[in-house]
Amino acid sequence: MLVDFKRPSSHIKYLSSLTSDEWIKLALSNPIEILIDHAHCERKAAGVAVQLMFRYPSEPNLSEVLSPIAREELEHFEKILYFLKELGHSLKALKPPPYGAELAKNIRKDEPNRMLDSFLIAGLIEARSHERLALLTLNSEKESFKVLYESLLESEARHFGIYWKLAQNKFSKNQTFKRLEELSKIESEILAETYMMPRVHS
Amino acid sequence: MLVDFKRPSSHIKYLSSLTSDEWIKLALSNPIEILIDHAHCERKAAGVAVQLMFRYPSEPNLSEVLSPIAREELEHFEKILYFLKELGHSLKALKPPPYGAELAKNIRKDEPNRMLDSFLIAGLIEARSHERLALLTLNSEKESFKVLYESLLESEARHFGIYWKLAQNKFSKNQTFKRLEELSKIESEILAETYMMPRVHS
Numbered sequence: 001m002l003v004d005f006k007r008p009s010s011h012i013k014y015l016s017s018l019t020s021d022e023w024i025k026l027a028l029s030n031p032i033e034i035l036i037d038h039a040h041c042e043r044k045a046a047g048v049a050v051q052l053m054f055r056y057p058s059e060p061n062l063s064e065v066l067s068p069i070a071r072e073e074l075e076h077f078e079k080i081l082y083f084l085k086e087l088g089h090s091l092k093a094l095k096p097p098p099y100g101a102e103l104a105k106n107i108r109k110d111e112p113n114r115m116l117d118s119f120l121i122a123g124l125i126e127a128r129s130h131e132r133l134a135l136l137t138l139n140s141e142k143e144s145f146k147v148l149y150e151s152l153l154e155s156e157a158r159h160f161g162i163y164w165k166l167a168q169n170k171f172s173k174n175q176t177f178k179r180l181e182e183l184s185k186i187e188s189e190i191l192a193e194t195y196m197m198p199r200v201h202s
Numbered sequence: 203m204l205v206d207f208k209r210p211s212s213h214i215k216y217l218s219s220l221t222s223d224e225w226i227k228l229a230l231s232n233p234i235e236i237l238i239d240h241a242h243c244e245r246k247a248a249g250v251a252v253q254l255m256f257r258y259p260s261e262p263n264l265s266e267v268l269s270p271i272a273r274e275e276l277e278h279f280e281k282i283l284y285f286l287k288e289l290g291h292s293l294k295a296l297k298p299p300p301y302g303a304e305l306a307k308n309i310r311k312d313e314p315n316r317m318l319d320s321f322l323i324a325g326l327i328e329a330r331s332h333e334r335l336a337l338l339t340l341n342s343e344k345e346s347f348k349v350l351y352e353s354l355l356e357s358e359a360r361h362f363g364i365y366w367k368l369a370q371n372k373f374s375k376n377q378t379f380k381r382l383e384e385l386s387k388i389e390s391e392i393l394a395e396t397y398m399m400p401r402v403h404s
Contacts, residue, residue: 043255043265046272050249057242058295064283067276070248074269081266092260 006138012127014160014180017188023196024135030198031145032087034136037094037199038152039080041129044100045159046073048122056115065166069159076152083148099201100125102190106183116171120180123163124187125201130156132200208340214329216362216382219390225398226337232400233347234289236338239296239401240354241282243331246302247361248275250324258317267368271361278354285350301403302327304392308385318373322382325365326389327403332358334402 005024027034049070053063084090103125107117133153140146167176196202207226229236251272255265286292305327309319335355342348369378398404 040259043252043259043269047252047256050245050252050272050276053245054249057245058293060292063245063293064280067245067280067283070252071273071276074252074273078266078269081269090262091265 005135008131008134008138012131012157012160014124014127014164014184015131015188016184017191019132019135019191023132023202024139026196026198027132027136027200028139028141031140031142032084032089033094033198034200035080035084035145036089036091038129038133039077039084039091040094040096041200042073042077042080042152045122045126045129046070046077049073052118052122055118059115061169062166065162069162072155072159076155079151080148083144094199095197097197097199097202098194099190099199102194103183103187106186112170116167116176116179117183119163119167119170120176120183121187123160123167124180124183126156126160126163128187128191129153129200130160207337210333210336210340214333214359214362216326216329216366216386217333217390218386219393221334221337221393225334225404226341228398228400229334229338229402230341230343233342233344234286234291235296235400236402237282237286237347237350238291238293240331240335241279241286241293242296242298243402244275244279244282244354247324247328247331248272248279251275254320254324257320261317263371264368267364271364274357274361278357281353282350285346296401297399299399299401299404300396301392301401304396305385305389308388314372318369318378318381319385321365321369321372322378322385323389325362325369326382326385328358328362328365330389330393331355331402332362 003021003025005021007018011018046069049066053066053070056062081091103121107121108114130153133149133156137146137149137153140149164176164180167180191201194202205223205227207223209220213220248271251268255268255272258264283293305323309323310316332355335351335358339348339351339355342351366378366382369382393404396404
């Protein structure tokens with residue numbers, strides 16, 4: 001069966017690759033599993049923001065930015081929980097794809113490099129979520145799923161912008177761009193090399 | 203100097219000991235340090251709720267309860283940050299008192315005991331925060347501090363109730379009461395044996 005998937009008119013320039021048709025097809029064939037996985041993604045994104053607040057408790061103006069991100073991720077997490085419940089489903093543990101752990105291996109251990117890499121990787125994950133939620137919004141069969149994904153995707157792009165700005169506030173433009181380019185290539189490679197599962201980041 | 207501190211008319215029955223005059227005196231003499239420490243307490247409490255969501259991702263109706271707690275703790279954390287800023291202060295790393303780590307040593311490692319202990323200890327910390335924020339509300343010199351602490355303390359009591367209910371939903375009443383009594387005694391002993399610092403839990 002040949003399917004033409006809808007794609008957004010603009011691309012996220014910081015991502016080195018576009019999501020394949022294969023992913024879209026697999027995701028659309030497993031709407032509940034993708035939704036549960038995305039709930040876990042929101043929970044994990046909140047965990048990352050809280051973890052950074054723990055790691056850098058005295059970094060000026062960091063907690064002021066990360067705490068509202070964490071709250072918003074938790075709000076979205078709850079939104080998906082109630083959406084799942086309405087459909088007669090509930091949260092369950094899912095085997096995570098290797099994406100997050102593989103990306104984390106690229107966080108350098110020495111400061112301030114660790115901070116820069118942490119911001120940029122958190123941002124790249126948000127950017128990839130944004131790209132994929134946009135694809136789910138455009139291509140999901142059911143209207144209720146389209147509406148849900150559309151309500152979630154805007155903040156993923158905003159969060160990418162916030163992590164990007166956090167990096168730029170602390171590091172030179174050149175340093176930030178150079179490292180983002182490296183990490184963005186790695187992010188695309190991880191996705192290309194992963195055995196594809198019905199997960200947001202697979 | 204002999205000071206008569208105001209005390210709330212009712213006690214929190216789950217705490218095995220009342221806070222000493224000595225703590226109240228030390229806390230009132232170090233209002234900014236206590237405030238910064240309390241900001242860290244709110245952040246850590248959010249971290250505990252998120253951590254429990256990570257540990258038990260498929261426990262029915264757990265995330266639905268913990269996620270709003272985490273969001274509220276983060277809201278309070280931000281509230282204190284902005285209050286501190288208005289006073290010309292900002293968040294800084296503080297040496298934590300041994301309280302949290304000592305309490306955590308009493309969490310049994312086998313499930314479901316680990317879950318029961320985690321709920322009860324999280325609840326006891328909230329109960330102690332409630333008791334001490336009430337003392338700070340009653341005895342702080344400055345009106346703005348009284349108003350701030352009063353706005354925070356109600357939810358500490360509510361969160362205690364939520365952790366208590368989470369424990370009761372999963373474990374027998376007898377088992378929950380018995381373990382709470384043990385942990386509550388330990389909590390009081392830790393406070394009694396700790397070298398006192400200007401911290402909320404010291």
